[in-house]
Amino acid sequence: MATLTQMLAQPKPNRLRYPDRRSVYWLDQLPPEKTGSTTTTELTPRWSELCRSKKFYAQVTISPVWEVSEWALKAVPSNRLCSLAQPRAPAVGWQPDRLLLAPLNRVAQTAVATSRICQLAQPKRRLVLEGSGPKSKPVPMTHIPCKASAHIELLASPKSDHPKFEGERSVCRPVSRAALNYVASPRLHELSSPKERKALFEGYDPYIVSRAARSASPSPRIQQLCLPLPRKCSSN
Secondary structure, eight states, X not given: OOOHHHHHHSOOOOTTSOSOOOSSSOOSSOOOOOOSSSOOOOOOHHHHHHHSOOOOOOOOOOOSSOOOOHHHHTOOOOHHHHHHHSOOOOOTTOXXXXXXXXXXXXXXXXXXXXXXXXXXXXXXXXXXXXXXXXXXXXXXXXXXOOOOOHHHHHHHSOOOOOTXXXXXXXXXXXXXXXXXXXXXXXHHHHHHSOOOOOOTTTTOOTTOOOHHHHSOOOOHHHHHHHSOOGGGSOOO
């Protein structure tokens, strides 16, 4: 059996000895020349099977009467099946629904309504609109005079203005003489001028060290962090 070294030492086969390579695969021989004008395609058995139309099965109507097997006729239910077959009992305290038209006793049939019950039995008086449209005014069907309480009269009265309310300011207000003769200072001119925008990194020198960085002194904590770790220091 050849070793891996001997196998790798063998020269690679020359794949370019066939000049007319008409396929993407390497062939042992040249493909036959075409004589016809069209290409004939041969269907595989799987393609022929997929080309066939699907078979539609008619729906079989199942009879509603099922045949009971002999074993089911001779079956004996267990105690568990008998307990599950029993209907569920109603909850404790359940009462059946009352009848929609309960019979009235003689006392209720011969009762005489009081004046208060007759007053409560009257329908509510609703407002009726005269005509239709945004200018229609509600007109009560019956006007019942009633005396409003002091609290309702207090809430119905409109709120008065504050004693120090001076009214709305005029749109055209006079400008004072000091504002007309005012001269802006150089600082105001500087603030009113638009801010100059520079391009990114324009005029930026990364090698410039500030004066504060030159005169800075490290803290003891920074000096401690600058030292190498003791476990990385060699004893030699």
